[in-house]
Amino acid sequence: MATPMAVSVPGIQAERDHALDWVKWLALMAMVMDHVWFVLPAEWQDPGYGLRVAGRLAFPLFCLAIAANVARQPAGYPVGIRRYLAGLLLFAMLSQPAYTKFFDNGTLNILFTLALGLPIAAAVQHRTPALIVGAVLCVAIGYAYSSVLAYGFWGVLLPAVLVTAIRSQSSDLFQVLAIVAAVVALLANGALLAVFRDLTAVQYCQVAAIAVAPLLGLLILQIQAPPVRPVGRWMYAFYPIHLLVLSSLAIAWS
Template identity: 30%
Template sequence: MNQATTTQAQTQSLRPSSSWTGWGQWLALITMTLDHVARYLATDAWGMGWVDSSVGRIAFPLFAGMVAWHGLFNTRDPLRYARRIMVIGLVAQLPYQLMPREAIFQLNICFTLALGLMAGHWLEQVAQRTARDQLGLARLSLETLGVLVAWYIAGFWVEYGHEGLLLIPLYMLAIGQIQRSGNTPGQRLIALVSAIPVLLLAGAMNSSEMAKSITVITTLAVLVMAVGVCRLVPDIQWKMSRRMWLAWYPAHFAVIAAILLFVGRAAYP
């Protein structure tokens, strides 16, 4: 066995289990679909107003957590992964734009996830380059300014806004620190502190107490996976097909848009 093969095998052994994401995919798609049906299709007579502030608050932090996890552990090129997410967003944008909302134009959640992953990957790269003393102060300052300007501008146009764009970078910061931490009290304290920002952000993303609680609990559940619980989660028996995972987001919006157009309730881009 050559050195490259040995290094790859060691990396595989250190990589945390991702079995939980198989369960997370089903939960995220089901809760997202329920949320969108309640928000865009249901009338007051349906009595589904509670969905938006309860199960509907699971989907986004769960999607963001899975994207952050895959960006850290399961892809060789996070930027290519982000571009694939953005392609799904482009396909879904037209039916998404037909959903009734206050904003005249808004980019769907795929753009929030893709841009968040790009920012999270940049943070990871900054940490690695700094550790190797390969990042000058001037370059770091310019990169940081560019990222902040991009975050400020994009936050006005994407779903979940400025806060949503920060969720994946803070997830990656926390999960990465948890994975890299050792067993000394100081290292554990650093890992604990690194999880505080993403939990605070999750609590600030909603207005009602129920929505805040569910978003924080979902975020905490993802972080618990990073602590080591992921090893205890069995593989899912009914694994979602890749085609279904990629197509569901634009397809379910297309179905909702068709129904809204039929009943005369669709918005117009």
Template identity: 40%
Template structure:
């Protein structure tokens, strides 16, 4: 879940970007509702919007500011890594058979790669290279794998290009979502999920470009805590659904 914190380049916030964060958060919660013990498999489809939209938030932040103080870079990365650790226990409690880490390490590595491409300094390029190597070595341990780590960069590369270039990050998003398994199942939900992955970048860009007039509540640093907290809340809901043993 991240890219939550917007780079503070001015006092004027981007309402469309805050809206995208809230919608990505909502999509994530809907996706995880599938694990509370009810027949909600159809929520898999809107749930495919969450990860690419958080990646788009990261790309938007990197694109908006090319000259960011190093202190912000380390603080931004530090918050991601801190809540990566904090979130792992609630994540494992809620999804007991998880085969990967929570999503925040994937987003942290993706942010470093996108920033390294944009900044072009020796330090940023070095960190980006380390992130690529870590993603390649530990791909099976990362949620959305190697392609998931590359998705913020794919978003950034076509950020200012015509709408049809969105097919590039769309294909990267499909690759990050175990497309072979989904395609082989041939179910309506699985195929709809693949289609949602493909169009998610375009849908996010349309929102960013045409929702400038909105002014939802700003997502600030406190929003990092929503990631581990939502696991605990859904775990409580699952216990209610399960009823007394």
């Protein structure tokens, strides 16, 4: 049997994509900065609100990493998608106790949202019957449980929107789809209507960061980025571990 050929997508190469690694590193750093703010002593939180602004980059960039990884998968080769989904679901469940202890907000952690978004993005990319059925199921689950999912229903759809944008990088639709991705990111954060409200300067900066994040990530994917240490499967374990470490620091500081 012939080996399936990799999908040719502008900006996404079959070999190691250093630009994608830069996107992942940026998402990781933004996430950590966001979470560090929560454990700062009260008197440090106002001066440190820039951490929250930077943190708004994280979720759209993680969604972009999902989308770019899906775009790299060979057509008709679902094993990589299944492994990806299995890893997300496993660490979503393992991370939930640490997430609940850290936030205590009654929601599921971000990995559940990304796990639901992955099959939808894969269906948009490959359009096989099995993936389409899985995507419909994930859309239904995302809609039904949007109130307990981090970033809600729109967060589940964002990786698929970004896959569409990646596929169109060489077409005239790219700019339109990039803007659509920015709007969906705002909807996922509940920030679309916030721009019409009386916000502080810092809050407007947060809204701007959310909108800019998908555009920044898509731009990074198009450049010839220098090599950087790859972000591998250790990123799954990093998520619950960093939450536990920060929870311990919060206890120590209090």
